[in-house]
Amino acid sequence: MSRLTRTLGALAGAAVLVAGTATLASAAPTGSVGDGSPTAPVAAVPVAKASSSMTTLASPPAACRPYVESAYAQSCYEYDGDDQWIRDLNANGWQAVVHVQTNYGKNRYCGALPAAQGWGECTYDHREDGCVRFRFYELKDGVTRNWTVFSPYFHASTGTRC
Template identity: 30%
Template sequence: MAAISVASIVVTTGSAQAADSVGVSTADNSEVSATAAGDWCQLVYDYAGDEAGEACFVSYGDKFKVSDFRADGMRVVADWETDYGRTGECHQSGGSGAVGYCNYDMREDSKVRFRVLRRDGAEGTDHNRTQWSPWLNIG
């Protein structure tokens, strides 16, 4: 099945101004957006091009929010790394419609980036991995 390639970056300011939207071509079926001050989200799509899940980095509290949108037996995972060498994964294995949070204590003067994927079980095969987000301020 052919993958559909659609991506955009949306940056929303904290004022009443309109959001700036910039289209970006990628080959991974992802969408990255800034949803609030310090919050960055990426959608992951299934092979049919439907939204399968989402992960967001919330800088206030150094948290990842991971959501699963599909009843497909796959979990949604946020795979992350910091600019000082720390890495980790935040898994949402609660099934379709479930939302999970992972709370980390990261260095406030550093940056983090993440990508989202679907995985067949805790250690299974990865599917539909997005590209890395831009480097995001942690604090």
């Protein structure tokens, strides 16, 4: 599947957001700074079924790896399309965020769906010759807590260890 096809599909999926979740969508992943400081995370977008009704996934796509997990969140990386998947495990008012860092200086932040509503997706475009790693934190009203350590680096193009 071409990157243009995936992009158009992602845009079509975002267009079917219901009013209650419309504030979750972001036009493009902008939660990125060079020094690793968190900015407002890009909100994960619920995934639409072929019937155009809104849904979340019980599990991410089979090609999504590697998993990273904490007591409050799970995330995986789908290297075919550079999609980051995240799931908040606690409906406690704190948003789970995955910090995605590249070995070439990019920092991106993907925020989970609120209230532990299932798997959500953030789309990125990583360099094919680069590597990515992941860590979590929780966010509420501009306050962060429960930072985890970074995972090992994984190839952006294959999902295998760098």
